[in-house]
Amino acid sequence: MQIGDLIRRAGRQFDAAPCLIHGDRTVSFAEFDRLTDRVGHGLLARGLQPGDRVSVLLPNSIDGVVVYYALAKAGLVRVPLNSRETASEHTYKIEDSGSRGLVHAGGPPTQVEVMVDLDEITELMASAPAGGDKPCDVRRDVDAPLRLAYTGGTTGKPKAVVLTTTTEMAEVANFLVDLIPDTTPGSVMLHAAPITHGSGAFFLPHLVKGAPNVVLDKFTPEAFLAAAVDHGATTTFMVPTMISMLLEHPETATTDLRLQRLCWGGAPMATSVITRAVDVLGPVLAQLYGQAEAPLAITCLQPWEHLDHLGSAGKPYTFVEVDVRDTDGNSLPPGEVGEVMTRGPHTMKEYWQRPEATAETIEPDGWLHTGDLGAFDENGYLSLMDRRHDVIISGGYNVYPREVEDVLLGHPAVLAAAVVGIPDAKWGEQVSAAVVLRSPVGAEELTEHCDARLAGFKRPRRIEFWDALPTSPVGKSLRREVRDQMSDDEKETTHV
Known part of the structure; x- marks a missing residue:
């Protein structure tokens, strides 16, 4: 199964229901299917070939989401660029990935062969190609590169992590089984964080369940609270700094929110902030632990577990293996600190064009070194101590x-x-x-x-x-x- 298959099926099943909402603009499920087809065909018509890397530098918007999944339908490999990064950081990723294309709203100077600006994307979406709307359906091996996700670069130059259709499908399955199992067409996902990172992982799980995705330009407590109330948001994703900002806002405690899951991750959060968040927002926090090499899907801590297991990262997802090992590769008993290892379809295929780094990170039997230190307790909850190099x-x-x-x-x-x-x-x-x-x-x-x-x-x-x-x-x-x-x-x- 391809990502495009999920989009086409959702278009048929949920038809005119709202799929994407951004400001005053709403796109239905059927329309999202058509728009991604049109943009996919348009990008291929510009000379791009399946397997080519295409960097994308677009703000949080409907257009950005359309481009992301048009690339998947066209068999093109997405390389998302964060608008908060500098032009030199963008250029590094474009060159390191060997991108042949760049879809942008004011991109950095570059020698990329195919430059497509936002106006052209708008034109592609506005009219059907000659011969009418036809599915854009480039079939690629499910273990071929789907997107490149760059590591945070906290210890040097970022490395590109190769993620595949298999990786993406595993993430969707893990989310729907463990993290957001109650998702229905009545759910509403509010994207307050950049869709280039963690928040974007919540789009497909909501799409396949017929739930709308609401996109904010950027996060501010005021904008979040207003959108959450206006759209009846049930789910969102934040990093700890955003949660702290939300808790500092004077209107948060008195705003009537429908949130059922405030998923958080990306960095540690102080236990004092966690307890305050539960006090102010209710038992809605759901922590997820992952990394670029195993996106958001190593362990999760459910809302009802947060206060009883403060400081824990939760238990492994249903379809994920997690182990804690010493420097000789031996599994450690509960209570002993070692490196967290993980294995399963949720992990990366490799580092892009870095075979030595790949060999150092992935064992021959598929176990991936996370570089994180942690320990299990007697009940199977994982506590993270720190990065090994820190x-x-x-x-x-x-x-x-x-x-x-x-x-x-x-x-x-x-x-x-x-x-x-x-x-x-x-x-x-x-x-x-x-x-x-x-x-x-x-x-x-x-x-x-x-x-x-x-x-x-x-x-x-x-x-x-x-x-x-x-x-x-x-x-x-x-x-x-x-x-x-x-x-x-x-x-x-x-x-x-």
């Missing part, structure tokens, strides 16, 4: 930055925190923290707060107060940049 070794002891950050975030004056290891002649690495405040507090008070909750070797020996932390385009704290900037003598530093 672990701080101070005085011979392992310190997991996430644990220290969570303690700092538990102080009411702390808005954001990033903990890193700075080279130290005595201890090997010094536990150091960059902190963003929501209200005034001194380093001494934060130190006392940590002393009461952490072993001495885990306590930050250095605290810096910053105006903001560097983050990736999807809101992840960039510890690598924090580590580099910690050596900047111009910043005011307090050693404690």
